[in-house]
Amino acid sequence: DAKTTQPNSMESNEEEPVHLPCNHSTISGTDYIHWYRQLPSQGPEYVIHGLTSNVNNRMASLAIAEDRKSSTLILHRATLRDAAVYYCIPMDSNYQLIWGAGTKLIIKP
Amino acid sequence: ETGVTQSPTHLIKTRGQQVTLRCSSQSGHNTVSWYQQALGQGPQFIFQYYREEENGRGNFPPRFSGLQFPNYSSELNVNALELDDSALYLCASSRTGETQETQYFGPGTRLLVL
Numbered sequence: 076d077a078k079t080t081q082p083n084s085m086e087s088n089e090e091e092p093v094h095l096p097c098n099h100s101t102i103s104g105t106d107y108i109h110w111y112r113q114l115p116s117q118g119p120e121y122v123i124h125g126l127t128s129n130v131n132n133r134m135a136s137l138a139i140a141e142d143r144k145s146s147t148l149i150l151h152r153a154t155l156r157d158a159a160v161y162y163c164i165p166m167d168s169n170y171q172l173i174w175g176a177g178t179k180l181i182i183k184p
Numbered sequence: 185e186t187g188v189t190q191s192p193t194h195l196i197k198t199r200g201q202q203v204t205l206r207c208s209s210q211s212g213h214n215t216v217s218w219y220q221q222a223l224g225q226g227p228q229f230i231f232q233y234y235r236e237e238e239n240g241r242g243n244f245p246p247r248f249s250g251l252q253f254p255n256y257s258s259e260l261n262v263n264a265l266e267l268d269d270s271a272l273y274l275c276a277s278s279r280t281g282e283t284q285e286t287q288y289f290g291p292g293t294r295l296l297v298l
Contacts, residue, residue: 111287118274118289119227120186162226169240171217172287174226 079163084179087153095148095178097163102143107166110137110148112159113177119162122148158182186210188277188290196296197265205260205293209277215239216258217287218250219274227274233258234280270297 080098087093099108109124123130123137125146130137136149150157162177187210197203209216215234219227229242233252247263256277262269272294276287 118186118188118276118291120289121286124286160226169232171229171232171240172227173229174219176226 079165079175081161081163081175081178083176084181086181086183089155089182089184090152093150093153093157093180095150095161095163095180096145097147098145099163099165100144102165104143108137108139108146109164109166109172110135110161111164111172112157112161114156114159122161124166153180153182155182155184186288186290188275188288190273190275190290190293192293193291194294194296196298198298199265199267201265201297202261202263203265203295205262205273205275205295207258207260207275207277207290209256209258209275210288213277213279213288214256215278215280215285216252216256217276217278218258218260219276220244220269221272221274221292223271230260239280265297267297270295 107124107126110122111119112122113119123132123135125137125139138147160177160179162174164172189208191206217232218230221227230244231241232239236252249261252258272292274289274292276289278285278287
């Protein structure tokens with residue numbers, strides 16, 4: 076299974092962009108990278124996923140390195156409601172998510 | 185709101201007892217995955233059910249078992265509870281067959297084993 080490395084925590088100011096890094100150097104060529112987040116006292120929620128090229132949706136952007144060994148989740152304008160634990164997760168060939176410890180994002184007003 | 189519901193929300197059991205947790209999947213979803221999340225850690229994959237059959241299992245002992253019903257709802261059963269089983273149990277539903285299916289999570293059941 077592919078392993079991921081993320082910072083334990085990051086801080087950002089409200090209304091500023093946030094770049095959350097993830098290293099996944101052992102990812103296989105066909106594993107997609109998924110990002111989920113978990114707000115306090117809630118179940119995780121899907122944020123975005125991608126394979127090789129950069130992806131955008133209404134919540135965030137995902138920048139994937141050309142060698143696919145790392146990716147960055149970008150929140151363009153963080154709000155207090157974005158304070159959560161963010162998980163970078165390779166999805167294996169059985170469509171099963173393998174989770175690490177994630178990055179706790181702290182947003183300062 | 186994901187449309188995935190779990191019951192009960194909280195539960196207290198004693199060591200050695202058995203527990204059943206329930207999950208109703210989102211409409212149109214045929215796959216349910218169960219996760220255990222200890223405090224301060226990421227979710228750990230327990231197993232997945234697709235069309236009433238187990239479709240993959242994580243590193244959990246056989247006393248963790250499950251069922252999926254024809255309406256795609258699911259149960260997680262844990263026998264001979266141990267103190268370390270205290271955790272948040274999450275279920276997620278998805279629609280197998282879609283490329284890179286997204287999983288939709290319920291709010292979880294918090295289990296405390298004394």
